Amino acid sequence: MILRVYTIAFVVKDSDFHTSYMQSPSHLKFDFYQASLSFFQEELGMARILIVDDAKFMRMTLSNILIKANHTIVGEAENGIEAVDLFVKEKPDLVTMDITMPEKNGLEALKEIKQEYPDAKIIMCSAMGQQKMVVDAIEAGAKDFIVKPFDESRVIEAVKRVLN
Numbered sequence: 391m392i393l394r395v396y397t398i399a400f401v402v403k404d405s406d407f408h409t410s411y412m413q414s415p416s417h418l419k420f421d422f423y424q425a426s427l428s429f430f431q432e433e434l435g436m437a438r439i440l441i442v443d444d445a446k447f448m449r450m451t452l453s454n455i456l457i458k459a460n461h462t463i464v465g466e467a468e469n470g471i472e473a474v475d476l477f478v479k480e481k482p483d484l485v486t487m488d489i490t491m492p493e494k495n496g497l498e499a500l501k502e503i504k505q506e507y508p509d510a511k512i513i514m515c516s517a518m519g520q521q522k523m524v525v526d527a528i529e530a531g532a533k534d535f536i537v538k539p540f541d542e543s544r545v546i547e548a549v550k551r552v553l554n
C-alpha cells in the first residue's frame with residue numbers, strides 16, 4: 391500500500407510529468423490524473439466534503455476537524471438553497487447538513503438532494519431538542535447525525551463510518 395501511495399504521490403507531485411501532462415492534447419488527458427488523485431485520496435480515506443450550516447462558527451469548527459483528518463472541504467453553504475446548488479456543482483462524497491437554517495432548512499435540502507441523488511451521503515447536524523427532526527431526516531435518507539457542540543472524535547467516527 392505504501393509503495394502504491396508513493397508512486398501516485400510521485401506522479402502527482404512530479405512537475406515534469408505535470409507539465410507534459412498539461413501540454414498533452416485534451417483528449418489524451420483522460421482521467422488518469424484525476425483517477426490517480428482520487429485513488430490516492432481514497433487509499434488514505436480522504437473525502438471531498440460539503441459543509442452546510444448557517445452559523446459561520448459551526449462551519450469553521452467542522453472544517454477544522456475535517457481538514458485535520460485529511461479531508462478536503464469542497465464548499466460551505468449557509469442555507470438549504472446554497473446547499474442544493476453546491477451539491478449539484480461539486481458532487482461531494484459527503485455532506486454535513488445543519489437542520490435549522492433560513493431560506494430552506496436542512497431537512498428540505500436533504501430531501502431535495504436525495505430525490506435527484508439517492509446515493510448522496512448526508513450526515514445531519516442537530517442541536518438539543520431536535521430528535522423529531524433527526525428521526526425525520528434518517529427516514530428521508532440521512533446516513534447519520536452528529537450533535538452540537540461537536541465532539542471531534544464523534545465527527546471523525548461518523549464520517550468514517552458513512553464513507554465505508
Ligand SMILES: [Mg+2]
Pocket residue numbers: 443444445488489490491
Ligand atoms: Mg443552524
